[in-house]
Amino acid sequence: MIGTEHDPQEVTRILFRDFPLWMMVVFYMAAVCALGSFAYGTYAQIRKYRRGVRSGAWSPFVERFVGMVRDVLSHRTVKRRDTSAGIAHAWIFFGFGLLFIGTSVITLEYDILGPLTGLTFWHGRFYLVFSLILDVAGVGLIGALLYMMYRRKWLGLPKLDYARPDRIPEDPDYDRSFYRREDWAFLWILILIAVTGYILEASRLVWLQHDATVWDYRWWSPFGAIIAHFLQAVGVGSEGGAEFRMGLWWFHGLLAFAFIGLIPYTKVKHIFTAMGSLMARDPDAKCHLPMADVDEEKIGFSELTDFTDKYLLNFDACTKCGRCHEACPANAAGYPLSPRDLVLSLRELADDKLSDVRLPEGPIEICGDGVNQIRPETLWSCRTCGACTEICPVGVEHLPMIVQMRRALIEEGEFDPVLQPTLRSLQKSGNALGESRRKRPRWTRKLDFAIKDARAEPVEMLWYVGDYASFDPRSQKVTIAFAEILHEAGVDFGILNEDEQTAANDVRRIGEEGLFQAIAEANIELLAECDFKSIVTTDPHTFNTIKNEYPELGGTYRIEHASAVLERLIREGTIQIPKNLSYRVTYHDPCHLGRLNNGFEPPRHVLSELGADLVEMPRSKDNSFCCGAGGGRIWLPEPPELQKPAEIRVQEAAEIGGLDVLVVNCPKCLNMMEDGVKGSGNENNFRIMELIELVAEAMTAGKPGQDDGAQEAVEVA
Amino acid sequence: MKILVAVKQVSVLDDEFEMRDDGRDVDEDFFEKDLNEFDHFAVEEALLIKEASGGEAEVVIVTVGDDDADDALRTALAKGAERGVRVWDDSLVDADSVTIAKVLAKVVEREDPDMVFTGAQSVDFGHAATGMALAGLLGWPHAAVVSKLDFKPGDENATIHRELEGGLEEIMSVTCPAVLSIQLGINQPRYASLRGIRQARQKPVDELDLSDLGLSAETVKAASRVRRMYAPERGQAEIIEGSVAEQAARLAEIVKELRGA
Numbered sequence: 001m002i003g004t005e006h007d008p009q010e011v012t013r014i015l016f017r018d019f020p021l022w023m024m025v026v027f028y029m030a031a032v033c034a035l036g037s038f039a040y041g042t043y044a045q046i047r048k049y050r051r052g053v054r055s056g057a058w059s060p061f062v063e064r065f066v067g068m069v070r071d072v073l074s075h076r077t078v079k080r081r082d083t084s085a086g087i088a089h090a091w092i093f094f095g096f097g098l099l100f101i102g103t104s105v106i107t108l109e110y111d112i113l114g115p116l117t118g119l120t121f122w123h124g125r126f127y128l129v130f131s132l133i134l135d136v137a138g139v140g141l142i143g144a145l146l147y148m149m150y151r152r153k154w155l156g157l158p159k160l161d162y163a164r165p166d167r168i169p170e171d172p173d174y175d176r177s178f179y180r181r182e183d184w185a186f187l188w189i190l191i192l193i194a195v196t197g198y199i200l201e202a203s204r205l206v207w208l209q210h211d212a213t214v215w216d217y218r219w220w221s222p223f224g225a226i227i228a229h230f231l232q233a234v235g236v237g238s239e240g241g242a243e244f245r246m247g248l249w250w251f252h253g254l255l256a257f258a259f260i261g262l263i264p265y266t267k268v269k270h271i272f273t274a275m276g277s278l279m280a281r282d283p284d285a286k287c288h289l290p291m292a293d294v295d296e297e298k299i300g301f302s303e304l305t306d307f308t309d310k311y312l313l314n315f316d317a318c319t320k321c322g323r324c325h326e327a328c329p330a331n332a333a334g335y336p337l338s339p340r341d342l343v344l345s346l347r348e349l350a351d352d353k354l355s356d357v358r359l360p361e362g363p364i365e366i367c368g369d370g371v372n373q374i375r376p377e378t379l380w381s382c383r384t385c386g387a388c389t390e391i392c393p394v395g396v397e398h399l400p401m402i403v404q405m406r407r408a409l410i411e412e413g414e415f416d417p418v419l420q421p422t423l424r425s426l427q428k429s430g431n432a433l434g435e436s437r438r439k440r441p442r443w444t445r446k447l448d449f450a451i452k453d454a455r456a457e458p459v460e461m462l463w464y465v466g467d468y469a470s471f472d473p474r475s476q477k478v479t480i481a482f483a484e485i486l487h488e489a490g491v492d493f494g495i496l497n498e499d500e501q502t503a504a505n506d507v508r509r510i511g512e513e514g515l516f517q518a519i520a521e522a523n524i525e526l527l528a529e530c531d532f533k534s535i536v537t538t539d540p541h542t543f544n545t546i547k548n549e550y551p552e553l554g555g556t557y558r559i560e561h562a563s564a565v566l567e568r569l570i571r572e573g574t575i576q577i578p579k580n581l582s583y584r585v586t587y588h589d590p591c592h593l594g595r596l597n598n599g600f601e602p603p604r605h606v607l608s609e610l611g612a613d614l615v616e617m618p619r620s621k622d623n624s625f626c627c628g629a630g631g632g633r634i635w636l637p638e639p640p641e642l643q644k645p646a647e648i649r650v651q652e653a654a655e656i657g658g659l660d661v662l663v664v665n666c667p668k669c670l671n672m673m674e675d676g677v678k679g680s681g682n683e684n685n686f687r688i689m690e691l692i693e694l695v696a697e698a699m700t701a702g703k704p705g706q707d708d709g710a711q712e713a714v715e716v717a
Numbered sequence: 718m719k720i721l722v723a724v725k726q727v728s729v730l731d732d733e734f735e736m737r738d739d740g741r742d743v744d745e746d747f748f749e750k751d752l753n754e755f756d757h758f759a760v761e762e763a764l765l766i767k768e769a770s771g772g773e774a775e776v777v778i779v780t781v782g783d784d785d786a787d788d789a790l791r792t793a794l795a796k797g798a799e800r801g802v803r804v805w806d807d808s809l810v811d812a813d814s815v816t817i818a819k820v821l822a823k824v825v826e827r828e829d830p831d832m833v834f835t836g837a838q839s840v841d842f843g844h845a846a847t848g849m850a851l852a853g854l855l856g857w858p859h860a861a862v863v864s865k866l867d868f869k870p871g872d873e874n875a876t877i878h879r880e881l882e883g884g885l886e887e888i889m890s891v892t893c894p895a896v897l898s899i900q901l902g903i904n905q906p907r908y909a910s911l912r913g914i915r916q917a918r919q920k921p922v923d924e925l926d927l928s929d930l931g932l933s934a935e936t937v938k939a940a941s942r943v944r945r946m947y948a949p950e951r952g953q954a955e956i957i958e959g960s961v962a963e964q965a966a967r968l969a970e971i972v973k974e975l976r977g978a
């Protein structure tokens with residue numbers, strides 16, 4: 001396509017042609033101002049982050065950098081659970097990125113490389129191809145920006161609603177309309193820059209329509225060319241084009257400079273903060289809480305400067321996408337907690353207190369009723385379900401922050417007094433239910449065989465029973481059923497009897513770190529004296545902490561959840577089950593087994609082996625909706641005026657027509673859902689059963705001459 | 718200004734238990750040890766007074782008990798008391814309330830506090846006598862089951878409220894120093910985190926024996942003694958189910974049975 005009447009090397013971007021000297025001077029001054037503003041802003045932000053405790057979260061640097069680049073280029077995290085927003089964001093990101101790089105390359109050549117080395121490359125075929133790519137990218141950018149506007153204005157997405165559950169309208173910091181204005185300003189600036197870019201290109205074409213090195217190649221910028229033809233059609237000539245070009249050139253250029261200069265002071269900075277935050281992301285943040293030295297002077301976060309640099313960066317990385325807000329069970333049930341608003345409050349507190357040249361005198365208290373402070377009831381509303389931390393596209397780690405702040409509250413005694421007997425019972429007897437140590441193995445009396453004492457003799461499998469499974473009357477039935485299944489399957493297993501204490505997952509999550517460590521250490525010491533190959537537990541909380549948190553305290557074990565053991569025993573044929581349960585069931589993933597530890601498949605395999613007809617709820621697997629028990633919330637009463645998360649969940653299951661059983665897989669879920677099924681008026685519609693109970697039922701039904709248990713199955717079949 | 722709080726490590730009984738071979742107490746295996754519930758309130762009250770005065774008071778915890786009782790002492794210290802005193806001698810194994818009061822009286826002489834608090838009673842034996850005996854031995858005024866207290870360091874009198882039968886409330890004034898036995902619910906006791914309890918190991922505790930206090934096994938010989946402890950046969954209860962007529966029939970049957978008809 002390159003013609004022959006001229007040297008193809010002459011084809012290039014017309015940049016400053018016809019500019020008088022003063023214009024050049026003004027242009028460069030504007031450029032210097034923009035860069036200066038950017039540089040100072042960046043410095044001030046970094047200074048703010050460095051006022052936190054050093055975390056070292058960015059090392060090993062190269063590895064983390066490569067991982068971050070992979071996440072950013074694939075847009076993996078941005079696309080999750082919102083594909084259209086993810087794709088639109090990708091168009092904006094790549095469109096903007098390419099246009100930015102294109103413009104920077106020109107600058108590089110024109111201002112630096114050219115004058116210094118005489119090297120130029122911004123012409124000829126390279127220029128044309130690049131020009132075509134940029135033209136397409138620009139259209140993608142504009143399309144995506146328009147979609148984002150449509151999404152904000154017309155889709156009415158609850159997650160983009162900035163109403164705060166943790167404040168009432170009378171509170172001075174209730175209003176977040178600033179963010180809404182900023183969002184719109186951001187979209188408008190970008191769209192204006194992009195659109196003026198096109199018209200600028202078109203007017204340049206019109207202006208230089210007699211210059212073959214420009215006009216002949218116009219279709220390498222197809223969209224610009226179309227607009228150029230349109231301009232011609234409405235009667236704009238070469239001169240008009242020139243005037244147009246001059247005006248637009250300045251408008252476009254100054255807007256772009258303003259944009260660059262404002263990056264560190266506005267939400268635009270998320271381009272960088274999100275990358276930094278993704279780089280520092282701890283993949284285990286949802287299931288493994290940060291270790292603390294309990295002998296230190298203080299524990300947890302009570303002042304803003306107790307936060308690490310990484311968390312301070314997290315605050316600024318948040319893009320208010322609302323995914324955490326939408327996923328949070330506490331928020332959904334009307335509790336005064338939204339992980340998004342928590343992070344934004346902390347961001348505003350940090351902007352307010354840590355941005356000056358000097359730090360303010362005295363401690364910057366985080367918790368309290370003041371502006372931008374976090375209210376204790378907000379922190380106590382959390383179920384540590386990890387949904388926020390897991391879904392956040394920019395790697396904000398709300399969950400460990402919340403627990404760190406709880407640690408300080410526990411130390412201060414700032415918590416609901418009803419929690420005190422629970423904590424004292426844990427200190428005294430190693431369980432949360434106020435029961436004596438001796439009582440722990442009492443459920444075994446209902447068995448017609450003896451369970452081995454793992455403290456006294458070697459066993460293949462050590463069963464860590466857990467608090468609720470040991471003491472809660474409803475769960476005891478499941479515990480007994482599991483013992484019978486293991487016994488029938490001929491598994492060599494044993495328990496720790498009265499020496500077992502809670503594994504303390506929830507003790508850690510409520511914020512009693514000292515007690516967690518003491519109990520965990522005692523457990524590890526006890527386990528060290530026992531001879532076993534692997535641990536099994538029916539309790540996902542126990543599973544989580546032993547698997548993910550005990551190794552740091554010196555206890556590394558092979559541990560399986562009961563559902564995985566059942567799946568294995570069935571697969572290996574140790575347990576024979578006729579596919580005879582023709583229930584229509586749905587399955588509730590326990591957070592601590594599913595989202596936190598990816599235990600999604602074994603329970604589903606077991607259900608299919610039983611012959612059950614599994615219908616998934618809209619929210620399942622990684623998006624499972626917490627029953628509300630986690631983080632020690634099971635120990636705290638739910639205020640009667642609020643809906644319980646379990647009721648919301650049971651209602652979700654009830655939407656599935658003709659459901660027989662809502663299958664749970666955790667003693668705490670069982671406890672909550674049994675409540676929820678009553679609270680939501682569904683107790684006559686379907687039953688709540690543990691996976692283990694279904695297996696036991698199928699096994700009994702499968703046995704000849706034992707049609708007691710089979711009755712029910714037959715009835716339904 | 719100093720407030721001395723006497724606390725006790727109590728035994729919490731399991732719901733199933735066996736008696737000791739001598740039949741005078743429950744076998745130790747069936748106990749769990751804990752700081753007496755009432756003492757949480759007594760300690761809290763002392764701490765509140767200290768805090769309200771801007772830390773002008775020193776709170777000292779005293780307990781009579783063996784090493785085991787350290788846990789209770791540390792729990793109280795972890796809440797914010799300055800230091801502790803623990804007195805033990807094997808001859809105190811069978812001590813009764815008055816004997817304990819004798820020991821405590823010596824500690825009071827040694828410490829010379831401006832106020833002494835005890836819990837209203839212990840949850841295991843419930844004599845509610847130690848505070849009273851202590852005041853008697855010291856010749857100090859005593860008020861039992863204090864449910865509200867108005868006192869600040871330097872005051873010559875303390876104003877106290879006591880709840881009486883029939884919903885009556887009594888307001889009294891006592892001259893200091895005095896021994897006050899603190900009732901449940903007077904305040905909201907704070908929680909001692911395990912980390913706090915561990916760190917309380919750094920707080921000073923004077924470990925004393927009888928001779929340190931000028932006492933001897935002879936002087937602390939208990940004047941009362943448990944002869945036997947046992948669980949009497951339980952009465953029976955039955956929930957009667959069925960229709961009204963069935964329930965009435967069963968009731969009549971039981972009445973007949975009991976009358977020995």
Ligand code: SF4
Nearest residue numbers: 328382383385386388
């Ligand atoms: S962990 Fe769960 S309950 Fe807690 S803030 Fe996150 S989403 Fe909400």
Ligand code: SF4
Nearest residue numbers: 318319321322324392
């Ligand atoms: S914290 Fe993360 S998930 Fe939540 S709104 Fe901000 S960016 Fe979105």
